[in-house]
Amino acid sequence: MPKIRVVVVDDSALVRSLLAEIINREPDMTCVGTAADPLAARETIRTLNPDVITLDVEMPRMDGLDFLARLMRLRPMPVVMVSTLTERGAETTLRALELGAVDFVAKPKIGIADGLHQLAHDITDKIRTAARAQVRRAPPPPERPAHGAAAPGSAPPVKAMGRLSTEKIVFIGASTGGTEATKEVLVQLPPDFPAVVITQHMPPGFTRSYAARLDGLCRIRVKEATDGERVLPGHAYIAPGGLHLSVERSGANYVARVRDGEPVNRHKPSVEVLFESAARVVGPNAFGVMLTGMGGDGAKAMRAMRDAGAWNICQDEASCVVFGMPREAIAAGAANEVLPLAQIAPRLIERLRATAGMALNRV
Incomplete structure (x- = not known):
């Protein structure tokens, strides 16, 4: 198999050198070139035609996001963003994912050399995943609406769900490409939709910004989950980066459990942990959704x-x-249905309404 050809774009000579070293140590990839800024990167990419580029978010001469937007418009290709563990870095990274970046790596604020070497496995895994990804240019994000109003450019307003059992909960698992896929599902849901509980593979420091971003776009409320809080209809709860999320019973209520622990399937948060609690605690009142992502996290528990x-x-x-x-998950026999992303939210709404109708007929 030919090696994955990577171009590294970063204004730091040290980071360029370290990333090139990490890439070149892998038998299935090679760093074919580096660039110190986006203007130099344009010629490097044009000349070398790499399979994947790693792109620093903040660089001189041209903002990394501006460069990414132009690249995905004119020459779409797999991009792994390199961002900093700051609130601003998180916001910028989320915007990069909207623009079409496949994934991101969060480099440490201090101890760059040691930090990047510790992340070497993660970096090379993300490059491999990016090389196999289906790259699309995402549309610009919609403007921030008031709660209860449809986001501009989103699906038309949907009818309220009406009287549904508060026992119903939707569980979503996602990884690479999942930030945008989850957003597409959530923006279509009415404000009285049953509770949604989400595990998206993200590192610490990013999920709070991600939840806040979704909260401004969706009719339902979206927040980072906190331990012990009630899981309520009309709300979506996102697993905090670096912590596992599950659901437990507390009397007549469901509550979120946010816990530290060992990684499961190499992930923390892990979809397996969330879906296992859905099977154990919620049973036939649960609806599972498995979105885009690398690997098999959650497949066994979804079954x-x-x-x-x-x-x-x-x-x-x-x-x-x-x-x-x-x-x-499909191979494990976990799926009742396999659908295009755009059809998942309408199907959930349809299925929940049908379930409510059957319940009323039994009364």
Whole structure:
């Protein structure tokens, strides 16, 4: 197999050298060139035609986001962003993912050399994933609406759900490409939709900004989950980066459990942990959704959800950035349906309304 050809774009000579060294140590990839700023990168990319580029968010002569937007418009290709662990870095990274970057690596604020070497496995894994990703240019984000109003450019307003059992909960798992896929599902949901609980593979420092971003775009409220809080309809709860999220019973209520612990399937938060709690605690009142992502995290527990009576949907290959996680869940027999991303939210709404209708008919 030919090696993955990578160009590193970063204004720091030290970071360029370290990333090139990390890449060149891998037998299946090679750093074919580096650039100190986006203007130099344009010629380097044109000349070398790499498979993947790593791109620093903040650089001189041209903002990294401006460069990314132009690149994805004129020459779409897999990009792994290199960002800093700051609030501003998180906001910029989320915007980069909207523009079409496949994934990102958060470099440490201090101890760059040691920090990047510790992240070497993560960096090279993300480059491999990016090389296989389906690259698309994402549209610009919609303007921030008031709560209860549809986001501009999103799906037309949907009818309120009406009287649904508060026992119902939707569980979503996602990884690479999942920040935008999850957003597409959530923006279509009405404000009285049942509770949604989400594990998206993200590092500490990014999920709070991600939740706040979604909260401004969606009709439902979106927040980072906190330990012990009630899981309520009309709300979506996102697992904090670096912590596992699950759901437990407390009397008549469901509550969120946010815990530290060992990584599961190499991830923390892990979809397996969330979906296992769905199977164990929520059973037939659960709805599972597996979105785009690399690997098989959550597949086994999603099958347990189906065995417990949950209704599960997996995103189809054509609409995934990376089909790994849905593919593994489908192979495990976990999926009741396999749908394009744009059809998942309407199908959830339809299925929940049908379930409510059946319940009323039994009364």
